[in-house]
Amino acid sequence: MNVALDEAPLRSDHEIVLARQMVRRLTQELGFSLVDQTKMVTAASELARNALVYGGGGRMKWELLDNGGRRGLKLTFSDEGPGIANVEIAMTDGWTSGKGLGMGLSGARRLVNQFEIDTRPGAGTRVTITRWK
Amino acid sequence: MQHIPILRMGELLLVTIQVDMHDQMALQLQDDLTVAIARFGSKGVLIDISALEMVDSFIGRMISDISGMARILDAATVLVGMRPAVAITLVELGLSLPGIATALNVERGMALLRRNV
Numbered sequence: 001m002n003v004a005l006d007e008a009p010l011r012s013d014h015e016i017v018l019a020r021q022m023v024r025r026l027t028q029e030l031g032f033s034l035v036d037q038t039k040m041v042t043a044a045s046e047l048a049r050n051a052l053v054y055g056g057g058g059r060m061k062w063e064l065l066d067n068g069g070r071r072g073l074k075l076t077f078s079d080e081g082p083g084i085a086n087v088e089i090a091m092t093d094g095w096t097s098g099k100g101l102g103m104g105l106s107g108a109r110r111l112v113n114q115f116e117i118d119t120r121p122g123a124g125t126r127v128t129i130t131r132w133k
Numbered sequence: 134m135q136h137i138p139i140l141r142m143g144e145l146l147l148v149t150i151q152v153d154m155h156d157q158m159a160l161q162l163q164d165d166l167t168v169a170i171a172r173f174g175s176k177g178v179l180i181d182i183s184a185l186e187m188v189d190s191f192i193g194r195m196i197s198d199i200s201g202m203a204r205i206l207d208a209a210t211v212l213v214g215m216r217p218a219v220a221i222t223l224v225e226l227g228l229s230l231p232g233i234a235t236a237l238n239v240e241r242g243m244a245l246l247r248r249n250v
Contacts, residue, residue: 011237012155013155013156013157013158014155016156017153017154020187023203024186027148034218035217035218035221035222037218038186038187038216038218038219038221038222039221039222039225040188041186042188042189042222042223042226045187045189045191046226049156049189049191060174075136080158093227101188103190103226103228104190105225107190107225107226107227107228108226109224110225110226110227111225111226117141
Protein backbone atom coordinates (compact mmCIF):
# COMPACT_ATOMS: atom_id res chain seq x y z
CA MET A 1 0.00 0.00 0.00
CA ASN A 2 1.45 3.37 -0.96
CA VAL A 3 0.92 6.06 1.60
CA ALA A 4 2.73 8.89 -0.17
CA LEU A 5 4.25 9.63 -3.54
CA ASP A 6 6.26 12.53 -4.91
CA GLU A 7 9.28 13.47 -6.99
CA ALA A 8 12.20 15.90 -7.37
CA PRO A 9 14.32 17.00 -10.37
CA LEU A 10 18.00 16.02 -10.81
CA ARG A 11 19.45 18.62 -13.14
CA SER A 12 22.45 20.03 -11.23
CA ASP A 13 25.02 19.25 -8.52
CA HIS A 14 22.88 21.25 -6.13
CA GLU A 15 19.78 19.17 -6.87
CA ILE A 16 21.76 16.00 -6.06
CA VAL A 17 22.43 17.51 -2.63
CA LEU A 18 18.74 18.37 -2.23
CA ALA A 19 17.75 14.84 -3.29
CA ARG A 20 19.96 13.19 -0.68
CA GLN A 21 18.67 15.59 1.98
CA MET A 22 15.14 14.56 1.00
CA VAL A 23 16.08 10.86 1.30
CA ARG A 24 17.61 11.55 4.72
CA ARG A 25 14.34 13.17 5.85
CA LEU A 26 12.20 10.34 4.47
CA THR A 27 14.31 7.61 6.12
CA GLN A 28 14.20 9.53 9.41
CA GLU A 29 10.40 9.80 9.18
CA LEU A 30 10.26 6.04 8.58
CA GLY A 31 12.35 5.44 11.69
CA PHE A 32 15.34 3.85 9.90
CA SER A 33 18.45 3.27 12.04
CA LEU A 34 21.32 5.68 11.47
CA VAL A 35 23.28 3.08 9.49
CA ASP A 36 20.25 2.26 7.32
CA GLN A 37 19.59 5.97 6.73
CA THR A 38 23.21 6.44 5.66
CA LYS A 39 23.11 3.45 3.30
CA MET A 40 19.95 4.66 1.57
CA VAL A 41 21.20 8.26 1.32
CA THR A 42 24.51 7.07 -0.14
CA ALA A 43 22.83 4.78 -2.68
CA ALA A 44 20.54 7.68 -3.66
CA SER A 45 23.52 9.98 -4.10
CA GLU A 46 25.23 7.50 -6.45
CA LEU A 47 22.12 6.99 -8.59
CA ALA A 48 21.21 10.69 -8.65
CA ARG A 49 24.69 11.51 -9.90
CA ASN A 50 24.47 8.80 -12.56
CA ALA A 51 21.19 10.29 -13.80
CA LEU A 52 22.82 13.72 -14.03
CA VAL A 53 26.26 12.81 -15.40
CA TYR A 54 25.38 9.95 -17.75
CA GLY A 55 21.69 10.60 -18.35
CA GLY A 56 21.96 14.36 -18.85
CA GLY A 57 19.62 14.99 -15.90
CA GLY A 58 16.52 13.22 -14.70
CA ARG A 59 14.35 12.89 -11.63
CA MET A 60 13.92 10.99 -8.40
CA LYS A 61 10.54 9.66 -7.41
CA TRP A 62 9.84 8.34 -3.92
CA GLU A 63 7.21 6.11 -2.39
CA LEU A 64 6.73 5.31 1.26
CA LEU A 65 5.77 1.66 1.57
CA ASP A 66 3.85 -0.16 4.25
CA ASN A 67 3.76 -3.91 3.86
CA GLY A 68 1.64 -5.23 6.70
CA GLY A 69 3.25 -2.87 9.20
CA ARG A 70 6.76 -3.22 7.79
CA ARG A 71 7.78 0.15 6.44
CA GLY A 72 10.10 0.86 3.59
CA LEU A 73 11.26 3.44 1.09
CA LYS A 74 11.25 2.95 -2.66
CA LEU A 75 13.19 5.37 -4.87
CA THR A 76 13.12 5.52 -8.66
CA PHE A 77 15.81 7.40 -10.61
CA SER A 78 15.01 7.99 -14.24
CA ASP A 79 16.61 9.82 -17.12
CA GLU A 80 16.11 10.10 -20.87
CA GLY A 81 19.83 9.70 -21.61
CA PRO A 82 21.60 7.29 -23.98
CA GLY A 83 20.81 4.24 -21.85
CA ILE A 84 23.20 1.40 -21.09
CA ALA A 85 24.02 -1.13 -23.82
CA ASN A 86 25.45 -3.84 -21.55
CA VAL A 87 23.95 -3.74 -18.07
CA GLU A 88 25.93 -6.75 -16.89
CA ILE A 89 29.24 -4.99 -17.56
CA ALA A 90 27.93 -1.68 -16.16
CA MET A 91 27.08 -3.47 -12.91
CA THR A 92 30.67 -4.69 -12.46
CA ASP A 93 32.80 -3.15 -9.69
CA GLY A 94 35.31 -0.76 -11.16
CA TRP A 95 33.75 -0.50 -14.59
CA THR A 96 33.17 3.10 -15.65
CA SER A 97 32.31 4.82 -18.88
CA GLY A 98 33.24 8.23 -17.51
CA LYS A 99 35.13 9.97 -14.76
CA GLY A 100 33.81 8.00 -11.81
CA LEU A 101 35.24 5.11 -9.83
CA GLY A 102 32.85 2.62 -11.34
CA MET A 103 31.32 1.90 -7.95
CA GLY A 104 28.02 3.75 -8.47
CA LEU A 105 25.66 1.06 -9.76
CA SER A 106 27.33 -1.99 -8.19
CA GLY A 107 27.88 -0.18 -4.88
CA ALA A 108 24.32 1.17 -4.72
CA ARG A 109 22.98 -2.35 -5.26
CA ARG A 110 24.88 -3.62 -2.20
CA LEU A 111 23.42 -0.86 -0.01
CA VAL A 112 19.74 -1.70 -0.56
CA ASN A 113 17.35 -4.67 -0.24
CA GLN A 114 15.93 -4.56 -3.75
CA PHE A 115 17.50 -3.20 -6.92
CA GLU A 116 16.03 -3.11 -10.43
CA ILE A 117 17.41 -1.53 -13.56
CA ASP A 118 15.49 -0.94 -16.76
CA THR A 119 17.52 0.48 -19.64
CA ARG A 120 17.99 0.21 -23.39
CA PRO A 121 20.30 2.08 -25.76
CA GLY A 122 18.48 5.26 -26.76
CA ALA A 123 15.65 4.68 -24.29
CA GLY A 124 17.07 6.15 -21.07
CA THR A 125 17.66 4.44 -17.76
CA ARG A 126 15.41 3.76 -14.80
CA VAL A 127 16.81 2.36 -11.56
CA THR A 128 14.50 1.43 -8.68
CA ILE A 129 15.81 0.71 -5.19
CA THR A 130 13.95 -0.31 -2.04
CA ARG A 131 15.12 -0.53 1.51
CA TRP A 132 12.97 -1.89 4.35
CA LYS A 133 13.18 -0.83 7.96
CA MET B 134 31.12 29.38 -5.67
CA GLN B 135 31.37 28.56 -1.98
CA HIS B 136 34.86 27.49 -0.83
CA ILE B 137 35.70 25.14 2.03
CA PRO B 138 38.05 27.11 4.33
CA ILE B 139 41.66 25.91 4.65
CA LEU B 140 43.42 26.88 7.89
CA ARG B 141 47.21 27.10 8.09
CA MET B 142 48.87 25.98 11.31
CA GLY B 143 52.63 26.21 10.89
CA GLU B 144 53.67 23.43 8.53
CA LEU B 145 50.19 21.90 8.48
CA LEU B 146 46.92 22.66 6.73
CA LEU B 147 43.61 21.95 8.42
CA VAL B 148 40.37 21.44 6.52
CA THR B 149 37.06 20.88 8.25
CA ILE B 150 34.25 19.96 5.89
CA GLN B 151 31.07 21.21 7.53
CA VAL B 152 28.63 21.31 4.66
CA ASP B 153 26.93 18.75 2.46
CA MET B 154 29.26 19.34 -0.50
CA HIS B 155 28.05 19.33 -4.04
CA ASP B 156 30.46 17.85 -6.56
CA GLN B 157 31.86 21.11 -7.88
CA MET B 158 32.71 22.20 -4.35
CA ALA B 159 34.65 18.98 -3.77
CA LEU B 160 36.67 19.58 -6.94
CA GLN B 161 37.29 23.18 -5.89
CA LEU B 162 38.69 21.96 -2.56
CA GLN B 163 41.15 19.75 -4.44
CA ASP B 164 42.39 22.79 -6.38
CA ASP B 165 42.52 25.07 -3.34
CA LEU B 166 44.43 22.52 -1.26
CA THR B 167 47.10 21.78 -3.84
CA VAL B 168 47.63 25.52 -4.37
CA ALA B 169 47.92 26.04 -0.59
CA ILE B 170 50.42 23.16 -0.18
CA ALA B 171 52.65 24.59 -2.90
CA ARG B 172 52.33 28.17 -1.67
CA PHE B 173 53.07 27.51 2.01
CA GLY B 174 55.35 24.51 1.57
CA SER B 175 53.04 22.57 3.88
CA LYS B 176 54.21 19.15 5.07
CA GLY B 177 50.88 17.80 6.22
CA VAL B 178 47.13 18.06 5.53
CA LEU B 179 44.46 17.13 8.03
CA ILE B 180 40.94 16.63 6.68
CA ASP B 181 38.20 16.50 9.29
CA ILE B 182 34.96 14.92 8.06
CA SER B 183 33.24 14.56 11.45
CA ALA B 184 30.36 16.73 10.23
CA LEU B 185 29.78 14.67 7.07
CA GLU B 186 26.69 12.46 7.26
CA MET B 187 27.53 10.69 4.04
CA VAL B 188 30.56 9.88 1.90
CA ASP B 189 29.74 8.51 -1.54
CA SER B 190 32.10 7.32 -4.28
CA PHE B 191 32.60 10.86 -5.57
CA ILE B 192 33.69 12.26 -2.21
CA GLY B 193 35.72 9.09 -1.59
CA ARG B 194 37.53 9.63 -4.86
CA MET B 195 38.10 13.29 -3.99
CA ILE B 196 39.73 12.26 -0.69
CA SER B 197 41.93 9.66 -2.45
CA ASP B 198 42.94 12.17 -5.10
CA ILE B 199 43.82 14.86 -2.54
CA SER B 200 45.96 12.36 -0.65
CA GLY B 201 47.78 11.36 -3.85
CA MET B 202 48.29 14.94 -5.03
CA ALA B 203 49.54 16.00 -1.59
CA ARG B 204 52.01 13.09 -1.51
CA ILE B 205 53.45 14.14 -4.85
CA LEU B 206 53.82 17.65 -3.41
CA ASP B 207 55.68 16.13 -0.43
CA ALA B 208 52.86 16.49 2.09
CA ALA B 209 51.20 13.76 4.15
CA THR B 210 47.40 13.57 4.49
CA VAL B 211 45.40 12.28 7.43
CA LEU B 212 41.64 11.82 7.29
CA VAL B 213 39.93 12.15 10.68
CA GLY B 214 36.51 12.02 12.30
CA MET B 215 34.66 9.62 10.05
CA ARG B 216 31.34 8.66 11.64
CA PRO B 217 30.80 4.92 12.23
CA ALA B 218 27.68 4.79 10.02
CA VAL B 219 29.67 6.42 7.22
CA ALA B 220 32.54 3.93 7.61
CA ILE B 221 30.13 0.96 7.48
CA THR B 222 28.40 2.33 4.38
CA LEU B 223 31.63 3.21 2.60
CA VAL B 224 33.09 -0.28 2.96
CA GLU B 225 29.82 -1.87 1.85
CA LEU B 226 29.78 0.47 -1.13
CA GLY B 227 33.16 -0.98 -2.05
CA LEU B 228 35.51 1.80 -0.97
CA SER B 229 37.93 1.16 1.87
CA LEU B 230 40.19 4.13 0.99
CA PRO B 231 43.42 2.11 0.68
CA GLY B 232 46.62 4.03 1.27
CA ILE B 233 44.89 6.85 3.18
CA ALA B 234 46.11 7.50 6.71
CA THR B 235 43.22 7.90 9.13
CA ALA B 236 42.80 8.84 12.78
CA LEU B 237 39.78 8.78 15.03
CA ASN B 238 39.74 12.51 15.77
CA VAL B 239 41.53 15.80 15.12
CA GLU B 240 43.79 15.48 18.16
CA ARG B 241 45.13 12.07 17.16
CA GLY B 242 45.38 13.14 13.53
CA MET B 243 47.49 16.16 14.47
CA ALA B 244 49.73 13.98 16.62
CA LEU B 245 50.20 11.57 13.72
CA LEU B 246 51.09 14.38 11.30
CA ARG B 247 53.49 16.05 13.76
CA ARG B 248 55.35 12.76 14.19
CA ASN B 249 55.77 12.52 10.44
CA VAL B 250 56.88 16.07 9.56
